[in-house]
Each structure stands twice: as structure tokens, then as C-alpha cells.
Amino acid sequence: MEIVRPTLLLDKETCLRNIARMAEKAKAKNLDFCPHFKTHQSAIIGEWFREFGISAITVSSVQMAQYFARNGWTDITIALPVNILEIDQINQLASGINLNLLVENKESLVFLDKFIKFQAGIYIEIDTGYNRTGVAAHKTNLVDGLLEIVKNNKLLDFKGFLSHTGHTYQASSRHDIFNHHFDALLKMRSLKNRYKKDWPNLKLSLGDTPSASICDNFDGIDELRPGNFIFYDLMQYKLGTCKFEDIALRLVCPVIARHASRNEVIIYGGAIHTSKDSIINIDGKELYGQVIINQNGQKILLDERNYLHKLSQEHGIIKVTYKDFNSFKVGDLVEIVPVHSCLTANLMGSYLTSDGEYIPTIRQA
Amino acid sequence: MEIVRPTLLLDKETCLRNIARMAEKAKAKNLDFCPHFKTHQSAIIGEWFREFGISAITVSSVQMAQYFARNGWTDITIALPVNILEIDQINQLASGINLNLLVENKESLVFLDKFIKFQAGIYIEIDTGYNRTGVAAHKTNLVDGLLEIVKNNKLLDFKGFLSHTGHTYQASSRHDIFNHHFDALLKMRSLKNRYKKDWPNLKLSLGDTPSASICDNFDGIDELRPGNFIFYDLMQYKLGTCKFEDIALRLVCPVIARHASRNEVIIYGGAIHTSKDSIINIDGKELYGQVIINQNGQKILLDERNYLHKLSQEHGIIKVTYKDFNSFKVGDLVEIVPVHSCLTANLMGSYLTSDGEYIPTIRQA
Numbered sequence: 001m002e003i004v005r006p007t008l009l010l011d012k013e014t015c016l017r018n019i020a021r022m023a024e025k026a027k028a029k030n031l032d033f034c035p036h037f038k039t040h041q042s043a044i045i046g047e048w049f050r051e052f053g054i055s056a057i058t059v060s061s062v063q064m065a066q067y068f069a070r071n072g073w074t075d076i077t078i079a080l081p082v083n084i085l086e087i088d089q090i091n092q093l094a095s096g097i098n099l100n101l102l103v104e105n106k107e108s109l110v111f112l113d114k115f116i117k118f119q120a121g122i123y124i125e126i127d128t129g130y131n132r133t134g135v136a137a138h139k140t141n142l143v144d145g146l147l148e149i150v151k152n153n154k155l156l157d158f159k160g161f162l163s164h165t166g167h168t169y170q171a172s173s174r175h176d177i178f179n180h181h182f183d184a185l186l187k188m189r190s191l192k193n194r195y196k197k198d199w200p201n202l203k204l205s206l207g208d209t210p211s212a213s214i215c216d217n218f219d220g221i222d223e224l225r226p227g228n229f230i231f232y233d234l235m236q237y238k239l240g241t242c243k244f245e246d247i248a249l250r251l252v253c254p255v256i257a258r259h260a261s262r263n264e265v266i267i268y269g270g271a272i273h274t275s276k277d278s279i280i281n282i283d284g285k286e287l288y289g290q291v292i293i294n295q296n297g298q299k300i301l302l303d304e305r306n307y308l309h310k311l312s313q314e315h316g317i318i319k320v321t322y323k324d325f326n327s328f329k330v331g332d333l334v335e336i337v338p339v340h341s342c343l344t345a346n347l348m349g350s351y352l353t354s355d356g357e358y359i360p361t362i363r364q365a
Numbered sequence: 366m367e368i369v370r371p372t373l374l375l376d377k378e379t380c381l382r383n384i385a386r387m388a389e390k391a392k393a394k395n396l397d398f399c400p401h402f403k404t405h406q407s408a409i410i411g412e413w414f415r416e417f418g419i420s421a422i423t424v425s426s427v428q429m430a431q432y433f434a435r436n437g438w439t440d441i442t443i444a445l446p447v448n449i450l451e452i453d454q455i456n457q458l459a460s461g462i463n464l465n466l467l468v469e470n471k472e473s474l475v476f477l478d479k480f481i482k483f484q485a486g487i488y489i490e491i492d493t494g495y496n497r498t499g500v501a502a503h504k505t506n507l508v509d510g511l512l513e514i515v516k517n518n519k520l521l522d523f524k525g526f527l528s529h530t531g532h533t534y535q536a537s538s539r540h541d542i543f544n545h546h547f548d549a550l551l552k553m554r555s556l557k558n559r560y561k562k563d564w565p566n567l568k569l570s571l572g573d574t575p576s577a578s579i580c581d582n583f584d585g586i587d588e589l590r591p592g593n594f595i596f597y598d599l600m601q602y603k604l605g606t607c608k609f610e611d612i613a614l615r616l617v618c619p620v621i622a623r624h625a626s627r628n629e630v631i632i633y634g635g636a637i638h639t640s641k642d643s644i645i646n647i648d649g650k651e652l653y654g655q656v657i658i659n660q661n662g663q664k665i666l667l668d669e670r671n672y673l674h675k676l677s678q679e680h681g682i683i684k685v686t687y688k689d690f691n692s693f694k695v696g697d698l699v700e701i702v703p704v705h706s707c708l709t710a711n712l713m714g715s716y717l718t719s720d721g722e723y724i725p726t727i728r729q730a
Contacts, residue, residue, distance in 0.1 A: 083619045256498075257498045277641060
């Protein structure tokens with residue numbers, strides 16, 4: 001298949017290696033592996049996980065749960081605080097599959113208590129420091145209140161405590177990631193200790209890619225649900241949570257202009273193709289992607305003085321060094337290593353694998 | 366139609382008013398109006414322009430040109446420097462409609478000269494100061510070189526000079542916008558004067574929404590091709606190029622959590638729903654949207670101390686004042702006024718009008 005416009009290349013071998021590594025780690029640590037499918041959002045890629053014995057998955061919306069349920073998944077956790085407005089869709093899902101919902105406030109649970117019509121698992125979301133959603137780990141009075149409601153409703157099954165240690169993505173070092181993870185571990189374990197008498201089967205679920213990738217201590221944790229690890233990206237590489245060769249995505253873009261006076265190369269590939277998430281480059285400026293060129297059939301990763309530094313809707317501007325400027329010709333294809341795989345995959349809506357296979361996501365389904 | 370998840374509401378009346386205003390302005394100034402359809406990307410919305418006598422449109426990619434050609438548009442300018450890798454698709458388009466291409470470098474034009482098979486219009490892109498793409502206005506030797514090629518190819522029709530004064534979007538005042546526009550005007554006119562002897566029919570085309578909205582002097586300009594003006598957004602409002610009531614889009618999102626300790630309200634609605642483009646709020650922090658709530662059936666725009674201030678993939682965090690915190694309940698729908706309409710529309714892929722009509726974009730087609 002000839003590439004003539006911005007195309008998201010996916011290296012299937014790298015993906016499979018990333019999945020295998022995480023699946024083996026989960027197994028070695030005696031953790032259930034419940035991967036987050038919000039990263040790839042694709043039924044075909046979902047199938048790749050089955051070879052590794054995966055049967056339970058995580059998603060981030062009811063729509064995504066519906067999509068994967070249609071594609072044969074029967075054990076799905078929606079890891080976003082329950083949106084009570086979607087109660088009809090939730091009931092429909094719960095009537096057909098094992099559905100787990102996330103709850104972090106009384107209002108939602110009171111609503112579910114009243115309107116749920118089929119058996120559904122309930123995770124209580126715990127905030128272990130990310131400060132986005134979840135009950136703060138020390139607020140056991142709130143947890144008690146939630147469990148009181150769950151206990152008295154036969155359709156609601158308390159599954160355990162779930163947390164997303166998302167502040168590891170903003171860590172300034174691997175050490176920071178270990179710290180955040182260990183802190184989350186202690187908080188989650190103390191909840192387990194407190195509630196295990198009444199709820200002997202309660203599970204603890206953790207899920208951020210940084211700690212899932214590099215931390216080794218998961219004592220007391222029962223389930224791991226990272227998502228980004230299947231593709232990784234520059235953000236993860238800079239955090240030190242993956243090797244460069246673990247990054248499975250490349251946004252391939254045609255060169256459409258060159259401006260020697262500014263040492264800039266312009267590609268067809270902009271903010272509707274790759275995300276506006278950036279990392280700070282060595283020159284203190286925003287970097288939206290690193291650049292790989294093809295030279296005499298060889299792929300060469302250029303150093304960070306050559307980088308995607310501006311995006312408009314369809315244009316991307318690559319800042320290049322004087323030395324490398326002439327490596328770019330109008331009509332060349334260059335590869336952009338994305339900063340944030342999840343958002344780039346969402347924008348592109350499909351992948352092209354190294355074998356030439358076209359893989360749609362939920363957006364093209 | 367009941368809204369239960371993030372939904373992009375479009376006020377059709379406001380859109381029609383915005384189109385009418387721009388169409389009338391173009392008419393009054395004796396300008397051809399060739400609106401940019403990259404903002405709405407929708408065949409149905411495209412039809413709304415026909416009532417105003419529009420028959421020629423601008424798009425930003427070959428794919429978008431194919432989509433609108435399939436939907437009955439026969440005069441299309443692709444306002445992105447030509448991507449020579451799409452020559453087959455370009456030839457196919459040129460065989461069926463009046464297609465205008467944008468050229469800003471010799472390599473592309475040499476390629477077109479060799480491989481174009483059907484009549485195509487050629488605009489030379491002029492850089493009037495935005496420094497993205499285009500021949501710098503003073504480099505007439507480059508323009509001469511390009512015109513030499515066009516002149517000798519019967520399939521290539523020189524249409525004129527096209528510029529996008531995109532630096533008006535970064536202006537710090539209306540005065541700045543007037544300055545940039547006037548500077549562009551002088552540069553474009555001097556090109557017209559220089560080349561009109563040899564090319565008496567050459568046109569000058571300008572297109573940014575800020576100057577199209579507030580500037581009055583278009584002497585010598587022949588064509589206006591703004592896009593964003595159909596929806597406008599907070600960025601335009603802050604620039605002073607539209608009134609608040611001209612903003613036609615609202616991202617409606619369910620409230621899923623509230624955190625009084627942080628004065629934060631969490632909505633289902635994140636970076637896959639609205640763009641990561643931000644403006645700087647009064648507190649010096651990034652603002653991703655302003656917030657409208659529904660109180661006793663009345664819509665109330667909250668001031669900028671209540672604003673969308675963080676986005677993850679599906680979560681949005683609204684910072685609220687202590688006073689307004691209790692105006693939000695779990696299960697409420699709030700309206701987010703987007704910072705950058707074009708990117709939000711691209712992410713959402715469809716609209717719901719005030720009349721309950723579902724309008725898909727190219728992404729859902």
C-alpha cells in the first residue's frame with residue numbers, strides 16, 4: 001500500500017512484544033491483567049491480546065464498552081466515574097456482559113441503587129494523589145457510606161478499590177515514579193486491610209503505564225490495567241519507562257515545503273493528525289514529535305535539534321539544523337515519533353501495520 | 366434528542382447570521398467569497414452557503430476536496446501547498462471539477478508541469494509575514510521562476526496570489542490585526558501591480574478570519590476565504606474579532622464528579638472531545654473553555670473564575686469558585702464554549718443542531 005498522505009504506521013511486532021512483556025510481568029507478580037483499550041480503541045488490536053490469555057478489559061467510556069462488547073468482549077470495566085445520564089446504555093450492557101462500573105461519589109451510587117436493573121460490579125475509585133477523581137484514600141467515612149449502599153443492593157457487587165496513579169506521567173524522574181507508586185501501594189493496601197474482613201474477595205486495581213512498566217513491588221495488588229504501554233511514545237521514553245525501540249507508532253507525513261532562510265521543513269501533518277500534547281525540548285521549546293528520515297533506504301532518527309515544533313490544522317513545521325536541511329526534499333515521506341500515542345491514535349482513527357494491514361478504530365467502525 | 370454524553374451543539378441561526386454577515390461584507394467590498402470549509406468539514410453545512418450564492422470553496426486537503434466534490438461542489442481551491450504524492454487523486458479531481466492548487470516552491474511546480482493531465486488553476490502562495498509557507502512577498506525572482514513554468518504549460522492556469530495572514534491569530538490587540546492586514550494588503554497589491562501587465566486577470570486572495578471580520582480596507586483584493594467565522598470561538602472573542610453571541614458551538618458535557626476540597630467539578634469531556642488549544646486566563650493559567658450552566662431553565666455564562674482548566678483523554682476539570690460550586694450537580698449537563706472551534710469540530714466529527722438535526726462531518730461520512 002502506497003502512502004501518499006498522513007498515515008499512522010503501527011509496528012505489530014513491537015506491539016506484540018510490549019503486550020507479551022506486560023502480560024508476563026503481571027503473571028510473574030500474580031496480577032490479573034486487565035489492559036486499558038482506550039489507547040488503541042480497535043477491535044482488531046484487541047484480538048491480539050487474546051493470545052496472551054486476556055479476557056477482561058478496561059475502557060474509558062460507555063460507547064467504548066458497547067463497541068468492544070459488540071466485538072466479543074464479555075468482561076469490561078469502565079474506568080471513568082459513572083455517567084448516570086447513560087443509565088439506559090449501562091443497563092443494556094449489564095444485561096449481556098460482566099460490567100464493572102466506577103463510583104466515587106454518593107450521588108451516582110444512590111442513582112445506580114435506584115435504577116440499575118442487572119447485576120453490575122462496582123469499583124470504588126480511590127485518589128492516591130493524582131487529584132483528578134476518586135475518594136481520597138484517607139476518607140474511609142465516605143467509603144463506608146458507599147459500601148453501605150452497595151451492601152444493601154443485590155444487583156451491585158462490590159469488586160474492590162481502583163486507582164489511577166496518573167501523577168506518574170508528570171514525574172521528573174524514575175525515582176519520582178517509584179515514590180508515587182509506593183505511596184499508592186501503601187494507601188491501597190491499608191484500604192484492603194481495613195475492609196477485607198467484611199469483603200474478603202475485594203480486589204485492588206492499579207493501572208498507570210509508568211509504574212506498570214518500571215516498578216517491581218505490587219504486593220497486595222490484584223489487578224493491573226495499563227493502556228499506553230502497547231504503543232508507548234516519546235513522553236514515556238523521556239520518563240524512562242520504555243526504550244526507544246518499544247515505541248510502536250509513527251505518523252508518516254509528506255514533505256510539502258522547505259524554507260532554508262528559517263531552517264524549516266513543512267509537512268502535510270498537523271493538529272488534526274497528531275496531538276497538541278508536547279514535551280519540552282533541549283532548547284526549552286515545545287516539541288510535538290521527533291523525526292525519522294529515510295536515507296538511501298536506511299531509516300535515520302535525527303537528534304532533537306531536528307523536531308516537530310509547530311502545528312496548525314494540517315501543516316506541521318519541523319525545525320532542522322543547517323547540516324540536515326538538505327536531507328529533506330519536497331515529496332519525501334518523513335516519520336514523526338508521536339509525543340502522546342493515545343491522542344494521536346484517536347485523531348487518526350486507523351492504523352496501517354508493517355504487514356500492510358489496514359486497522360480501523362472505533363472512530364471508523 | 367436526549368443528550369447523555371459529550372455532544373457538539375451547533376446554533377444554526379448563529380451560523381447563518383455569521384455567513385450572511387461575511388457574505389454581505391464580501392459583496393459590499395466587491396470581493397469573491399470563497400469560504401474555507403476546513404472549519405466545519407460537513408456537506409450539510411456546506412449546503413447552507415448556497416443560499417448566499419456561494420459556488421466556489423476552499424479546503425485544506427485533497428481528501429476534503431474529494432469529499433466536497435462528491436457532494437456537488439465543482440469549484441474548489443486546496444489551500445495547502447500541493448502534496449505531489451497525491452498526484453493521482455489531484456488528476457482525478459481536476460478531470461471533473463474546477464480545481465485550484467497552491468504552489469510555493471519550484472520542485473512541486475516542476476512535478477506538476479510533468480504529471481498534471483487535466484486543466485488546473487494555480488495560485489502562488491505568498492508569505493505576508495506568518496512565516497509558515499509561501500514565497501516571501503519580496504522574492505519576485507522566485508515568483509518569476511514559477512510563472513515561467515506555468516506560462517509554458519497549457520494545462521496550468523495562473524489564477525493569482527494567495528496568502529494566509531495567520532499571524533493575526535496571535536495578535537495582542539485589534540490594532541495589531543489592522544497592522545498585519547494592512548501590511549499584507551500592501552505586499553499583495555505590489556505583486557499585482559508588478560504582474561498585471563502579463564497576467565491581467567490575476568486575482569489576490571486573502572483569508573484569515575480576524576482580518577476578514579474586523580478590517581474594512583480590501584482595496585485591490587479580489588477574493589476572501591475565511592473559515593473559522595462560521596462558528597467563531599473563545600480565541601476569536603478574546604481577539605475582539607467577534608461578539609460572544611456570534612460563537613455558534615457548545616460542547617455539552619455531563620458532570621460526573623465534584624471535589625469541594627479543590628473547588629473542582631469533573632465532566633465527561635476531555636482531550637478527545639475538545640482541543641488542547643488554550644488561551645491564558647485572568648489567573649495566568651491555561652483555559653480550555655468557558656462554562657455555561659442551566660439554572661432553573663435559564664442558561665448562565667459563568668465568569669472566567671469558573672473555567673475548564675485541565676483535560677485528560679475523557680475527563681475535563683472545571684475550576685470553580687466557592688460561590689458557584691453548588692450550582693453543579695452530578696448528572697447535570699454543562700456547556701463548554703470552545704477555545705478553537707475548528708479542532709473541536711474535527712475531534713467530535715458531528716454536530717447536533719438547535720433543531721435536533723444530526724449533522725455528520727467528513728469523519729463520519
